[in-house]
Amino acid sequence: xxxxxxxxxxxxxxxxxxxxxxxxxxxxxxxxxxxxxxxxxxxxxxxxxxxxxxxxxxxxxxxxxxxxxxxxxxxxxxxxxxxxxxxxxxxxxxxxxxxxxxxxxxxxxxxxxxxxxxxxxxxxxxxxxxxxxxxxxxxxxxxxxxxxxxxxxxxxxxxxxxxxxxxxxxxxxxxxxxxxxxxxxxxxxxxxxxxxxxxxxxxxxxxxxxxxxxxxxxxxxxxxxxxxxxxxxxxxxxxxxxxxxxxxxxxxxxxxxxxxxxxxxxxxxxxxxxxxxxxxxxxxxxxxxxxxxxxxxxxxxxxxxxxxxxxxxxxxxxxxxxxxxxxxxxxxxxxxxxxxxxxxxxxxxxxxxxxxxxxxxxxxxxxxxxxxxxxxxxxxxxxxxxxxxxxxxxxxxxxxxxxxxxxxxxxxxxxxxxxxxxxxxxxxxxxxxxxxxxxxxxxxxxxxxxxxxxxxxxxxxxxxxxxxxxxxxxxxxxxxxxxxxxxxxxxxxxxxxxxxxxxxxxxxxxxxxxxxxxxxxxxxxxxxxxxxxxxxxxxxxxxxxxxxxx
Ligand SMILES: Nc1ncnc2c1ncn2[C@@H]1O[C@H](COP(=O)(O)OP(=O)(O)O)[C@@H](O)[C@H]1O
Ligand SMILES: [Mg+2]
Numbered sequence: 001x002x003x004x005x006x007x008x009x010x011x012x013x014x015x016x017x018x019x020x021x022x023x024x025x026x027x028x029x030x031x032x033x034x035x036x037x038x039x040x041x042x043x044x045x046x047x048x049x050x051x052x053x054x055x056x057x058x059x060x061x062x063x064x065x066x067x068x069x070x071x072x073x074x075x076x077x078x079x080x081x082x083x084x085x086x087x088x089x090x091x092x093x094x095x096x097x098x099x100x101x102x103x104x105x106x107x108x109x110x111x112x113x114x115x116x117x118x119x120x121x122x123x124x125x126x127x128x129x130x131x132x133x134x135x136x137x138x139x140x141x142x143x144x145x146x147x148x149x150x151x152x153x154x155x156x157x158x159x160x161x162x163x164x165x166x167x168x169x170x171x172x173x174x175x176x177x178x179x180x181x182x183x184x185x186x187x188x189x190x191x192x193x194x195x196x197x198x199x200x201x202x203x204x205x206x207x208x209x210x211x212x213x214x215x216x217x218x219x220x221x222x223x224x225x226x227x228x229x230x231x232x233x234x235x236x237x238x239x240x241x242x243x244x245x246x247x248x249x250x251x252x253x254x255x256x257x258x259x260x261x262x263x264x265x266x267x268x269x270x271x272x273x274x275x276x277x278x279x280x281x282x283x284x285x286x287x288x289x290x291x292x293x294x295x296x297x298x299x300x301x302x303x304x305x306x307x308x309x310x311x312x313x314x315x316x317x318x319x320x321x322x323x324x325x326x327x328x329x330x331x332x333x334x335x336x337x338x339x340x341x342x343x344x345x346x347x348x349x350x351x352x353x354x355x356x357x358x359x360x361x362x363x364x365x366x367x368x369x370x371x372x373x374x375x376x377x378x379x380x381x382x383x384x385x386x387x388x389x390x391x392x393x394x395x396x397x398x399x400x401x402x403x404x405x406x407x408x409x410x411x412x413x414x415x416x417x418x419x420x421x422x423x424x425x426x427x428x429x430x431x432x433x434x435x436x437x438x439x440x441x442x443x444x445x446x447x448x449x450x451x452x453x454x455x456x457x458x459x460x461x462x463x464x465x466x467x468x469x470x471x472x473x474x475x476x477x478x479x480x481x482x483x484x485x486x487x488x489x490x491x492x493x494x495x496x497x498x499x500x501x502x503x504x505x506x507x508x509x510x511x512x513x514x515x516x517x518x519x520x521x522x523x524x525x526x527x528x529x530x531x532x533x534x535x536x537x538x539x540x541x542x543x544x545x546x547x548x549x550x
Contacts, residue, residue, distance in 0.1 A: 006308050009315035010128070013093035020086040021132065027079035028137045032144035034075070037068040039282025040152065046275030079141075080134045087132040095125045098311060104319035107386040111345065113313070121310050128311075130304040139297050142290040149286035156276045160262050164255045164284050168291055171251055175295030178244030185237040192233055196226045252288060259284055324385065325403040332412045332491035333397045334362040334522030336383060338547070341392035343382060352378045354545030355392070360538075365514070365523040367533040370542035376526045377418070379542065380496050384410055414490030416498035420481040422472070427456070427463040430480055434488045442487060449513040450483035451506035452476075474501030482510060492522040499532055511535055 014021075041061045049058035099122060110118075130136075153161040203210060203219050210219050259280055266272035337359035344351035352375040360366050370376050381387055382394060385406035394401040396409065414434075422430050431446060432438055438446075447453055447460055455476045456463060465472065465480075472480070478501050485493065493514075499507050507529070514523060514535050527533055539550040 006312060009311070010090075010094060010131070010308070013090050013097060014132075016093055017086045017089050017132070020082055020089070024079050024082040024086060024137055025140070027075050027082060028141045029144060031072050031075045031079060032141040033148070034068050034072040035141075035145060036148040036152070038065045039279045041065040041068070042282055043273075043275035043279035046278055047273050048275075050274070079137055083132060083134045083137045087129040087134075090132045091125055091129040094128055094311075095122060098122055098125060098314050101314050101319055104321060105314075105317060106320055106323075106388070107381070108389070109313075109317055118314075121307075121314065124307040124310060127304045127307040130300045133300070135293070135297060135300055139290065139293045142286070142293050145286045146290045149283040153280055153283050156280055157263075157266065157272060160259055160266070160272075160280055163258055163262065164287050167251060167255050168287060171248065171288055172291045172295065174244060174247055174251070175292050176298070178240070178248075179295045179298070181240055182237070182244075185233065185240065189230070189233050189237065192226075192230050196223075196230055199223070199226065248292070252285065255284060256281065320385075320406055323388065324406045325400075326405055327399065327403045328405045328408040329412050330408075332409075332522075334360075334364075334492045335395070335397050336360040336492070336522065336524075337395045338379070338382075339393040339395070341382065341390055341394060342545075343378065343387065343390040345378075345387070351545060353382075353390070356542070356545060356547050358540055358547040358549075360522060360524065362522055363520050364538065365525065365536045367525045367527060367536035367539045368542055368547075369526075369528070369533065369539060374542045375545060376542055377496055380415065380417070380494055380524070380526070383494075384413060384415070411488075412490055413492045413494065414485035414488045415494045415496065416478065416481045416485045418497040418500065420477040422465050422477060422480060425465060426461075427452075427465055427480060428461055430465055431483045431487055433484055438487050442489075443483075446483040446487035449486050449509065449517055450479050451502060451509040452479045452483050454506050454509060455479045455502075475503060475506060478502055479506060486513065486517075490521070492524070493518055494524045494526075495532070496526045497528070499527065499529055504531075507531060 041064050045058050045061045049055070049061060102118060102122070150161065150165075200223060203223065210216060260277070263272055263277035263280060267274065267277065338356050341353050341356045342351050343353040343356075356375075356379070368376050368379065378387075382390055383396075383401075385401055385404065388402065396404065401409075423433070428443065431443055431452075435442075452460060455473075456479075478498055482495075482498060499510055502510065511531060514525075514532075523536075525532055525536055533539060541548045541550060
């Protein structure tokens, strides 16, 4: 039941491909039925053509068989193509849905799971494509053929049908065993391969070090030993495969011969025609295909089920919109008050805030001071609704924070935090991130008031930012973040140690912006910087989880 429940998350993605899936199913059904024809036509060639010496009949049934083969090949191709496309669309849908939900999770969720882990979960979605893969349809098709073949064979001779059926069981176990070991050795091979790549990369990356230590020879021997280990694993795998394939082939041939012998005896006794034997020989193989596919199918489905299970938190955990309030913010006055707020990141640990109370009026400029780890950034995160599990009351414009749609609230609050994160792309795009519709002039203004003009050389429109801004200095990153925030033109501006890396001239530009450009907005400045704190109307101290006014 739990397993079925998991599939619930996939329903929307299924919904969008259900037409294609239905068509693929229909095609599979037709292919399987058409594929049942040729052995029966072969029987008719013998019983109606050969037996009466009528060449016309032989040719006629032969042509019909060609037609059936042709049609089933074409439909087979169409079915594979359909299910292939449906599978890809399906995984694309699930992935898009998962990333959309993931980004809307509360921050707590990201505290609990490593980012690499989450990215890995998303990449595993690929495996869910197995639920809609051609293998599934092939399996269904082979089941239909199994039933069809069984019915036709039983009508020809019940005795000769029972014998091959008895062999289906050992055949199944060989397939299971073989696929199981195949999976194991493939995993080993992948692991050894990954390790091999890892050390090769390290060796080539560190080639200068290798040369310095004159370790060329030793290192190449090490690599050669790894190649050899990989090679012997490959050999082991192919021997195993060969054994499995060989024994399955032997079993099928054995069954064929048994059918031949039994048919021979029955024909001599006059209980069977040659055409009957031809048909039986044609159908007997179909009894083994679903068994063979089932073994493989279980293997491909297992990783898909595991991936589905690991994806569960992303679909089960509520997004911010799903748990948050409904009140959408268009514009804020900018009043913030905390009433006796208690908060702990982890209920097992000491709270960070223990009855914290303060009020900030609209357009007020407040500085919050306090030691490292006092909880200043925590106050900011709570104000933005990142962590809703607090006690006490937080009011924004006199209304409970819990009533707000937090996403719309964040749109009206600008934050420059101590950890500036920039994204690969141009400086320009990074500044426009929160306000994609901003005009050219607005961006220019934000760049000027943020101090970007002073910290970067040359044409700001031409500057590119590498991964996470790692090629920029701390001050440059902060200037970009300040520009980003100014461009957003928020009703409340929060600087969380945002000016720590700025030099004095850039800081002067920012102080001027705070005093003049933003004079009519609520400003919260978390800082150790006297010059910045000097701008504030009020100074608050955060210590031991409570706020004091100075
Ligand atoms: N996401 C988190 N999970 C658990 N503990 C956290 C988290 N963020 C901060 N803390 C802890 O909460 C306390 C206050 O942190 P913070 O508000 O960032 O302090 P600061 O005043 O320096 O901004 C610190 O002890 C810190 O270790
Ligand atoms: Mg902080």
